[in-house]
Amino acid sequence: MKKFSEKLNKEAERIVMSRSEKNDLKDRLLAYMEYHPLPTALKSEEQKEHTQSFGWVGYISAIPGYQLRSAAMSFALLLAVVVPLAAERTVPGDVLYPVKVRFNEEIRSSLSFSPYDKVEWETKRIERRLAEARLLADEGKLTDEVQADVVSAVKEHSEAVEEGIEELRKNDSDEAAIAEISFAASLEVQSEVLESERVKNDEEGRENTTDLIASAVEEVKDKAVEKEGKPSFDKLLGKVEQESTAAYELFFSIEEFTSDDNKADIEVRLSDAENKITLAIATRNAPVGEIATSTMDTATTTESVGVADTSEEIASAISSEATVAEEVVVEEVEGLSNEEKAIALLREVLVDIKKLISFMTDIEVKENVAIEDLVPKELTDEEALFKGQEWQVTLNEFISTYSEVTEVTEAFLAGKNELVSLKAKLDEAINTNDLVTLRSTIRAINALYENVEALAPEVSGETEAEAEPSEEDPAV
Amino acid sequence: MAGLEKTGNIAMGQEDRFLRAFDDYHDALFRHAFLRLSDKDKAIDAVHDTYAKVWTYVRDGHKIEVFRPFLYKVLNNLIIDEYRKKRESSLDAILDQDGVDEGKFDELQENTIEALAATIDGRKAFEHLDSLPDEYREVVILRFVDGLGPKEIAELIEETENVVSVRLYRALARLRKIMTTKPKK
Numbered sequence: 001m002k003k004f005s006e007k008l009n010k011e012a013e014r015i016v017m018s019r020s021e022k023n024d025l026k027d028r029l030l031a032y033m034e035y036h037p038l039p040t041a042l043k044s045e046e047q048k049e050h051t052q053s054f055g056w057v058g059y060i061s062a063i064p065g066y067q068l069r070s071a072a073m074s075f076a077l078l079l080a081v082v083v084p085l086a087a088e089r090t091v092p093g094d095v096l097y098p099v100k101v102r103f104n105e106e107i108r109s110s111l112s113f114s115p116y117d118k119v120e121w122e123t124k125r126i127e128r129r130l131a132e133a134r135l136l137a138d139e140g141k142l143t144d145e146v147q148a149d150v151v152s153a154v155k156e157h158s159e160a161v162e163e164g165i166e167e168l169r170k171n172d173s174d175e176a177a178i179a180e181i182s183f184a185a186s187l188e189v190q191s192e193v194l195e196s197e198r199v200k201n202d203e204e205g206r207e208n209t210t211d212l213i214a215s216a217v218e219e220v221k222d223k224a225v226e227k228e229g230k231p232s233f234d235k236l237l238g239k240v241e242q243e244s245t246a247a248y249e250l251f252f253s254i255e256e257f258t259s260d261d262n263k264a265d266i267e268v269r270l271s272d273a274e275n276k277i278t279l280a281i282a283t284r285n286a287p288v289g290e291i292a293t294s295t296m297d298t299a300t301t302t303e304s305v306g307v308a309d310t311s312e313e314i315a316s317a318i319s320s321e322a323t324v325a326e327e328v329v330v331e332e333v334e335g336l337s338n339e340e341k342a343i344a345l346l347r348e349v350l351v352d353i354k355k356l357i358s359f360m361t362d363i364e365v366k367e368n369v370a371i372e373d374l375v376p377k378e379l380t381d382e383e384a385l386f387k388g389q390e391w392q393v394t395l396n397e398f399i400s401t402y403s404e405v406t407e408v409t410e411a412f413l414a415g416k417n418e419l420v421s422l423k424a425k426l427d428e429a430i431n432t433n434d435l436v437t438l439r440s441t442i443r444a445i446n447a448l449y450e451n452v453e454a455l456a457p458e459v460s461g462e463t464e465a466e467a468e469p470s471e472e473d474p475a476v
Numbered sequence: 477m478a479g480l481e482k483t484g485n486i487a488m489g490q491e492d493r494f495l496r497a498f499d500d501y502h503d504a505l506f507r508h509a510f511l512r513l514s515d516k517d518k519a520i521d522a523v524h525d526t527y528a529k530v531w532t533y534v535r536d537g538h539k540i541e542v543f544r545p546f547l548y549k550v551l552n553n554l555i556i557d558e559y560r561k562k563r564e565s566s567l568d569a570i571l572d573q574d575g576v577d578e579g580k581f582d583e584l585q586e587n588t589i590e591a592l593a594a595t596i597d598g599r600k601a602f603e604h605l606d607s608l609p610d611e612y613r614e615v616v617i618l619r620f621v622d623g624l625g626p627k628e629i630a631e632l633i634e635e636t637e638n639v640v641s642v643r644l645y646r647a648l649a650r651l652r653k654i655m656t657t658k659p660k661k
Contacts, residue, residue: 003594003598004593004594004596004597004598004601004620005593005598005619005620005621005623006598007597007598007599007601007602008598008599008601008602008620008621009598009620009621010598010599011598011599011602011603012507012511012602012617012621013507015506015507015510015511016503016506016507017503017506017516017520021516021520022502024520025502025520025523025524026498026502028524029498029524029527029528029531032524032527032528032531033491033494033531036531036532036535037535038490038491038534038535039535039537
């Protein structure tokens with residue numbers, strides 16, 4: 001048989017077209033194809049298939065044999081789904097950790113199309129690195145090496161955030177400013193969590209291993225807060241409303257399995273936030289010079305007051321059109337326009353809501369930080385006045401105690417001067433019954449006072465006891 | 477013989493695949509057509525028409541996974557058309573003749589054909605191919621020149637494998653008979 005077909009073939013192989021016949025045939029065919037081209041629909045479809053088939057599915061479907069193909073498919077599935085899922089739960093040092101950081105997160109990164117999404121995602125990545133670090137620290141596995149990695153990751157991602165913000169600024173400075181505020185808020189939360197953990201460790205006499213990270217976060221946070229821009233009122237309001245909707249949704253979704261105490265706490269703060277928003281709108285619409293004096297009792301009354309104010313204000317605004325020029329001058333003298341005050345209020349709300357959201361989502365945060373530390377409950381008008389007066393007394397004491405002391409660090413001196421100016425602001429707010437300024441001043445003092453006091457407690461304690469009499473004695 | 481074909485993979489564009497199929501198979505198709513039609517120009521035309529038809533099929537949005545059998549099928553149909561034009565009666569006569577006996581050779585196996593083929597001188601047989609009726613020549617060429625398996629041939633000429641085997645056996649027997657009665661052409 002072989003012989004037969006071989007010989008037959010040998011003869012048959014002599015039957016060939018000449019080169020010119022071949023070329024002619026090909027030319028004819030090409031001409032035919034040219035006059036009968038593929039329909040464009042088919043071509044574009046072909047292109048689509050083209051690109052699709054370059055994916056891994058394409059490679060797999062090219063593998064012959066059903067069993068081999070399905071085996072390859074399960075392997076690919078393992079690589080594409082199971083491994084990344086498993087990797088999500090890893091911490092530095094785990095085998096799959098690089099998959100989480102270099103694959104999952106990078107993919108996620110490349111899926112964030114708008115610069116704003118990118119900023120939010122990079123912020124989230126910082127939060128993830130810190131959460132991992134805290135987890136390792138809890139288990140006593142946080143080595144110096146990992147700590148250094150986390151620090152550099154925090155820096156890297158915050159640089160990415162800044163890049164994203166710069167990119168945003170090119171098109172939309174409001175968005176950029178909002179992104180800056182969100183970023184600062186997130187870092188504030190993280191910084192507070194690390195701080196509270198440090199305090200807890202100190203109390204329990206355990207070694208604290210996250211110092212390096214904490215200081216890195218602190219540094220980035222300070223930079224972020226410093227750089228914060230001023231968004232327009234409307235854009236900021238939009239963002240605040242978006243975030244508060246998200247916060248409410250989150251709240252309803254965790255309502256079932258949250259303790260009643262926690263629930264009440266969150267509810268109070270959410271309605272606080274709403275009241276503040278109403279107040280901000282009212283402040284913005286209030287005629288210049290008049291201070292919004294809405295009450296913080298309940299959301300409904302505040303709201304109705306806000307609405308009433310608004311209509312009255314519009315009427316008065318129209319009647320006083322002639323005095324606009326004067327009013328502008330007055331505004332400048334007073335320093336802050338109503339618009340600016342309203343923006344400052346909204347900024348507070350945004351930060352509070354951001355913190356609330358992280359409180360609700362981040363278990364780690366919930367475990368370590370009391371909600372009161374994170375978002376202090378809003379003071380009612382009476383409480384604010386009372387607290388303001390309390391601070392007046394405390395600050396008076398503080399200032400008189402340290403006014404004579406000269407042997408202090410520069411940082412303490414700067415802090416003290418800051419407190420002195422805050423005290424002046426406080427006095428003025430109480431005298432003019434400016435509750436908005438009063439609340440923000442109290443908040444600022446709350447944040448600053450302990451830090452300043454902590455800077456020179458021993459020096460002051462001793463110098464106060466020794467220096468005062470020794471200075472006074474010669475005088476007497 | 478009929479393993480993985482080289483005619484591009486799925487990722488290639490239709491045009492590229494088609495042109496690759498031309499480069500890969502036009503020689504074999506021409507040889508086949510020439511042996512069947514015994515006319516060089518007609519054979520070239522048949523090859524051209526084959527590719528033109530296949531191209532039209534692709535243009536209509538059809539997918540061709542493997543080109544080789546498809547091309548043979550189209551060429552074969554064209555050759556049959558050509559025969560119908562030329563000597564319709566004799567083809568019918570042969571078909572009728574075949575129809576009577578086919579199916580009686582159930583036990584006929586590939587090795588029976590091989591055994592028979594082994595008794596024939598391939599070089600000499602080649603010279604006598606055009607003495608065979610096209611029905612017979614078709615299967616002989618497909619089997620021994622184009623190297624298609626019985627199953628492929630069966631699909632191509634739309635007959636059962638059994639019929640193909642029977643026809644092959646008869647073709648070879650006829651060929652041997654012709655060779656002995658007409659030693660030199």
